[in-house]
Amino acid sequence: MDKQYTVGIAGHIDHGKTSLVKKLTGIDTDRLKEEKDRQISIELGFAPLALKELGTVSIIDVPGHERFIRQMIAGVSGIDLVILVVAADEGVMPQTREHLQILKFLEVPKGIIAITKIDKVEKEFLQLVKEEILEELEGTIFQRAKVHYVNNNNGEGLDDLTETIATTLQKIKEKDTSGNFRLPIDQVFTLKGQGTIVRGTIVEGAVSEGDTIEILPAKIETKVRQLQVHNTRESVAVAGQRVAINLPNLSTELVRRGDVLSHKGDYKASTVLDVSLQFVPSLKLDLKQRSPIRVYIGTREVDGKIVFFDRNTLTRTNDEVICQVRLEEEVVAKRGDKLIIRRPSPSETIGGGWIINPNGDKYKFGNETIHKLERMKEGTIPERVKENMGSESTITLEKLTQKVGLGEDEIYQQVVSGDLIKITPTIYTTNEMVNKKTIELKYELSNFHLNNPLKEGIQKAELTSLFQKSLSQDLFHYLFEKLFTNGMIQKVGTIIALTGFRPSLPPKWEKRLMQVYKGLERDGIRVDTYDSYVKEAGIPESIAMDYKYYLLHQKIGYELDNKHIILKLSIDKSLDLLMDKTGDNFTVNEAKAILDLSRKYVIPYLELLDRLTYTERNDSTRTWIKNKQHGTS
Secondary structure (H helix, E strand, C coil): CCCCCEEEEEEECCCCCHHHHHHHCCCCCCCCCCHHHHHHCCEEEEEEHHHHCEEEEEEEECCCCCCHHHHHHHHHCCCCCCEEEEECCCCHHHHHHHHHHHHHHHCCCCCEEEEEEECCHHHHHHHHHHHHHHHCCCCCCCCCCCCECCCCCCCCCHHHHHHHHHHHHCCCCCCCCCCCCCHHHHHHEECCCCCCEEEEEECCCCECCCCCEEEEECCCCEECCEEEEEEEEEEECCCEEEEEEECCCCHHCCCCCCCCEEECCCCCCECCCCCCECCCCCCCCCCCCEEEEEEEEEEEEEEEEEEECCEECCCCCCEEEEEEEEEEEEEECCCCEEEEEEEEECCEEEEEEEECCCCCCCCCCCCCHEEEHHHHHHHCCCHHHHHHHCCCCCEHHHHHHHHHCHHHHHHHHHHHCCEEEEEEEEEEHHHHHHHHHHHHHHHHHHHHHHHHHHHHHHHHHHHHHCCCCCHHHHHEEEEHHHHHHCEEEEEECEEEEEEECCCCCCHHHHHHHHHHHHHHHHHHCCCCHHHHHHHCCCCCHHHHHHHHHHHHCCCEEEEEEEEEEEEEEHHHHHHHCCCCCCCCCEEEEHHHHHCHHHHHHHHHHHHHHHCCEEEEEECCCEEEEECCCCHHH
16 A cells, blocks of 8 residues: 655745646646636645655645635644745745744644745846745744745746655655544535535544444444545545545535544544643734634634633743633544644634643642643653543543543553553553552451451452442452462452461450350350350450351351350360260260250250261251261261
8 A cells, every 4th residue: 555645735825836736736726616716725625646656645735815724724734744835026925924833833744845936036036035935934844944946837846846745755654544543524515426525634543435433523423435535436545545435324414624534432522622832922912811712623623712720811932831722612632633723803823732631621720730731741651541540540441542642552552561451341550550559459458357367358348348439340350350360369258368367366355365265165065155255254245256256267166056156176075975975876865964965955066966967867866977087977
């Protein structure tokens, strides 16, 4: 596939831009009758330029008249190379300067100068004209640009200009064809038998015939019936290409210039943009807080207000200013997109820059907000992700692409490097967050063990509730599985503990708990109620319940019933006696006599032996089914 590039032709009105494009491509880009009658370009003009080294590139002829600055901005947004056209007989004019300022704000990477109408001045004056032009262009991308003398009437200088276009483009990085498809629409029309056609230059990604796409910001779903690139039908169109798309069963009233085509769900429209702006040095009037402005993004023009967080009035400055634009209508953009702002009255370009966050929030006035936006502007990808996560522990794929401005490849690379962690196909977090929450989770477990040494661990539901506010459910499950897989935690059923933890007596209560134990040991299988022992030892109810839990779960003791506990060693002693003095079977009365137990104790005692599978009840007798010492039948 040919490399895809777009070349813009800019400059003052009547300096020969349209005739230069016609000479280069053979196509007259003045399509409208009004344009031909008035001999000025009103709308954007497009034409294919065939270059032997690169294939076909798109040429955009942008209007030079001040009244059509909107079309000019739409035309140069996203171009790779600009040819600044300056007439030899007039030199740099007011609209040339405004075009230059806009090109600077949009950070167009490369420029070439074409001095036209060279037949209008004496040849010996051409060098002087060139020097005057270069002096005016000092400090712009054109100060070291190659200069070509061009005669649009006889074609003089065109071959050299075409060669420079090709060699310059070869040094420019191609647009990203792997990102999410996005096409700002600059033309909408109908063709008989075809229906609605939209045109634009794809700024990112690719689109194919048959794709389901949506028109933003209206969220109208439609399909791609047919694609044409430079009047040739194609099955796929990619970033950098000028494309016409046939949208079936769609009224032209539902789509307009400035709308954006994308695949469904890839982009989100917004009315609040966090931006970094530079302003023209010759700002005529101060710009006050919440001043009305006109904002140009891609092919969209929309009114809004400017909001400052560190000042109430902006005077002339060479510094970048972090601020916000709040718009009256939604726009579709992503981090890094360029924008131009103009003052509606008096009409003038006042600044431009780029979008830090295309889905901004409302912030407080002050340095805290400025510092936050500076971190979002200048931070590494993980730092920007962190800022956009705010108080959340995870971030959605949508926010990664929209607010952080990451493409699929960038997200993949961040995951590979370990800076980003993929929790689910649509949920991510940072490595820093994983490390932080891992430490917190282990701390909570350690703290639980410290405060509850008698318990085997914490219930998973209780641990989940501890992190309910600070940890998303997705991240909690991810961390839990990670810790378990890495052997850092252990689980028995729904009980969670740090690996290696074993329950033990709390030092503060050890003597009193041992008093309970000694009492149970002393009374053997003729125990009193559990509550009587803990009451005698002066143990509070919460500790008593934990100790009971400890005795039972460590199998140190067993419940005779819900009020009595017998120690295992007492059961073992009684089993020795009972086994020695009975055969394969025995009755309740035999057990009662051998163990010297009242009926109150002997029935629950024998039921406990049944539960422990030492015996099995058969009507009025019990049969031994397990050898105590060996645990075998």
